[in-house]
Amino acid sequence: MVTEQNKSKRGGDILTFIAWVAAIILLNVVAANYFFRLDLTGDNRYTIAPVTKQMLANLENEVVVDVYLEGDFPAGFKRLQQSVRETLDEFRIYADGNLRYNFIDPTAITDETQRNAFYTSLAEKGIIPTNLRATEDGKQVERLVFPGAVVRYQGKETAVNLLKGNLAASADERLNQSVEGVEYELATAIRKVGFQGNKIIGYITGQGELEQQQVTDLLGSLQEYYRVARGELDQIPSLEGLDLIIVAKPTQPYSEADKYKIDQFIMKGGKAVFFVDPLNANIDSVGAGGMFAVPYNLNLDDLFFRYGVRLNPTMIMDLNSGFIPMVTGYMGDKPQTEMINWRFYPLLNNFSKHPITRNIDAVYSRFVSTMDTVKADGIRKTPLVYTSTYSRILEPPVPLSLEEARIDVKPEQYQAGQQPVGYLLEGKFTSLFSNRRAPDGVQQTNVQEQGVETKVAVFSDGDLVRNEINGRTGQAYELGFDRYNNITFANKELAMNTIHYLLDSEGLINVRSKEIELRPLDRVQVREEKTYWQLLNLVAPIILLGLFGISRYYLRKRKYTRF
Helix, strand or coil, X not given: CCCHHHHHHHHHHHHXXXXXXXXXXXXXXXXXXXXXXXXXXXXXXXXXXXXXXXXXXXXXXXXXXXXXXXXXXXXXXXXXXXXXXXXXXXXXXXXXXXXXXXECCHHHCCCHHHXXXXXXXXXXXXXXXXXXXXEECCEEXXXXXXXXXXXXXXXXXXXXXXXXXXXXXXXXXXXXXXXHCHHHHHHHHHHHHHCCCCCEEEEEECCCCCCHHHHHHHHHHHCCCCEEEEEEHHHCCCCCCCCEEEEECCCCCCCHHHHHHHHHXXXXXXXXXXXXXXXXXXXXXXXXXXXXXXXXXXXXXXXXHHHXXXXXXXXXXXXXXXXXXXXXXXXXXXXXXXXXXXEEEEEECEECCCCCCCCCCCEECCCCCCXXXXXXXXXXXXXXXXXXXXXXXXXXXXEECHHHHXXXXXXXXXXXXXXXXXXXXXXXXXXXXXXXXXXXXXXXXXXXXXXXXXXXXEECCHXXXXXXXXXXXXXXXXXXXXXXXXXXXCXXXXXXXXXXXXXXXXXXXXXXXXXXXXXCCCHHHHHHCHHHHHHHHHXXXXXXXXXXXXXXXXXXXXXXXXX
């Protein structure tokens, strides 16, 4: 017999069921019309930057990404592999179907000839393999890994190096730095092949700056993102129409008219990056008898001083430095050459936590000088690059001799500490020609005394952007490549990051600020407790499931025995 109470309960159950169905339908309608994603990680590791989302949404055709990180890797590389896959999954969502990716294992090719040919083609594209050594089940194993990708779009392609970071860091830290940079590296590659930049960069000449062949690699790399023009400063009426200017290692003085053009360009919002040597020093001029490095007369000191920074006519020696080849003896009539530590070539491996310098490798410098900041109202001064703590400062005239490399080091002489050798200046600059009339020889004589918001970067080494030249072929080496030790330093990355930031500080360069906290396990404890945790993970779930089933059985039996 059905009671009124049972009818009421049945009606309530039906209403509850209908309410749940309606809620599910409503949730699906909302989800279909309003796209959203939630990242519940503490460091937002799955969150894509708004500028990346906007770029992906603007893709008009399909981007194809071939990633060469397929295979069975140790935990560290597997984490990098997974991070790349997850990032591309996110990219594909925001690209609205205009992105496709493939994971490829180059070592899976069985035919040795075809495999070697494929390896060569990857190397020609810029994807260099690395030998990965790891311990598996107590044994040392070695694998050839290609930590890179190729991005293709409408017939254009570019290679991406996914194993980044500072070589001085531990293997785990470097892999974590690589994971942090995955979004930036992939997004920058897509931007390179998918979007033609309209910003114009001017490379300034006329005062003995580096010749075109000496900056071939930098200018060629910039042309992949921007339009690049060259011109002698004294031959052009103004710098209008440019977005940024590069001044690289001038050796002759600037006239007041030339300084006025630079000053007014910056006052009107133009960006500038200066690579300047305060001292005249060149290893090709040292010779057997040595030389003295004396200050250049560039007539730029007052300009930098007004902007908030001072380049000192000093020379830094550093125990953390590069090497040069030297003849150390003879075997018969043949000279014996060795690589000798040359302390006038500091290796810059201390950086500020800024998007320009975050997670980059060491930078190779030559004859670098100290820098100071001075008062400049409204200007934010950020040091970017430092020497090591074991530095020494020499006052001019500085004696330069190859014999210096043979002298035993006296540690007490290298106690000057870290010295900043690069500054980023941001704000509204005051003109050098404030309360002064425009110099003779310029067309625009109306001095703009207070500038608009802009950015300037200054480095106290003109050779930071100079690429070496192959003496036999006449071809330029990659910027930062040390041909004696076959190592590529991060000079180009530093220069490119600086220019990207100056031209678009709110753009992709800020993705480099992404930080993922590394939480390493205690390797010794893991090894000692390996069996315990394996048994716990295998046996405990089965025991808990059995206890749940038994408890459920007795509870149901007890409940229904009452009837």
